[in-house]
Amino acid sequence: MDDTQRMIGLLRRLKVEMNGAVVDAMRSRGLDYPLSYGVSVPTIREIAKAYAPAHAFALFLFRQQVRELKLAAAFIDDPSEVTAAQMREWADGLTNTELVEQVVSALFRHAPDAPDMALEWMGSPEPMKRYAGLLTAASAIRAEKNRAWADRFFEQADRIARRGDLESFVGRGLVMLMRSLATVSPSLCERVKLWEQLCAASADGTLREVAGELQWQLEYMEGGSD
Numbered sequence: 594m595d596d597t598q599r600m601i602g603l604l605r606r607l608k609v610e611m612n613g614a615v616v617d618a619m620r621s622r623g624l625d626y627p628l629s630y631g632v633s634v635p636t637i638r639e640i641a642k643a644y645a646p647a648h649a650f651a652l653f654l655f656r657q658q659v660r661e662l663k664l665a666a667a668f669i670d671d672p673s674e675v676t677a678a679q680m681r682e683w684a685d686g687l688t689n690t691e692l693v694e695q696v697v698s699a700l701f702r703h704a705p706d707a708p709d710m711a712l713e714w715m716g717s718p719e720p721m722k723r724y725a726g727l728l729t730a731a732s733a734i735r736a737e738k739n740r741a742w743a744d745r746f747f748e749q750a751d752r753i754a755r756r757g758d759l760e761s762f763v764g765r766g767l768v769m770l771m772r773s774l775a776t777v778s779p780s781l782c783e784r785v786k787l788w789e790q791l792c793a794a795s796a797d798g799t800l801r802e803v804a805g806e807l808q809w810q811l812e813y814m815e816g817g818s819d
Contacts, residue, residue: 731769
């Protein structure tokens with residue numbers, strides 16, 4: 594069976610779960626796609642299991658202009674086969690926050706080049722790529738082998754904050770990364786706390802929101818460790 598036939602079979606299974614109300618709700622949240630059937634993410638993930646791992650098939654699926662196929666590609670791909678070139682190509686197609694969050698969580702954070710690509714994307718002028726970079730860094734740093742990247746992640750995140758005029762989703766990404774960095778070492782945790790205090794005193798309203806969200810998350814972490 595070739596990729597086109599497999600895709601048709603996958604799409605047939607996905608369309609059984611289509612939900613027009615979900616499509617309308619996604620549009621109201623700015624999650625626009627050329628074509629979407631409104632299938633829930635857990636359902637897509639469950640259906641995709643039958644096709645995984647399949648790297649070449651995942652590449653084929655992500656090129657399709659259908660929400661469910663793009664998400665299924667992330668669940669089907671083999672992280673060990675993901676290259677930097679593929680990550681760059683897919684990043685160009687991450688046009689909304691749902692795609693960023695699901696592709697990073699399911700695939701990019703496990704890829705061999707995750708730390709390098711996280712830094713590259715955090716330096717991008719494109720907000721959606723900066724968001725992908727922040728989420729990739731936040732997830733990748735949880736692996737012991739990637740903790741040597743912590744200082745570089747912190748510095749790049751600080752540059753994003755200093756640019757000003759943050760999109761709300763980029764602010765969420767900053768919170769996630771700083772929260773992860775605070776778990777790396779006591780010294781880095783103190784550095785994150787100082788950064789949060791500086792953001793809280795900023796004239797930038799979005800940075801103050803970032804500080805408020807980060808503050809309670811850090812307090813919750815400390816409370817949970819007692």
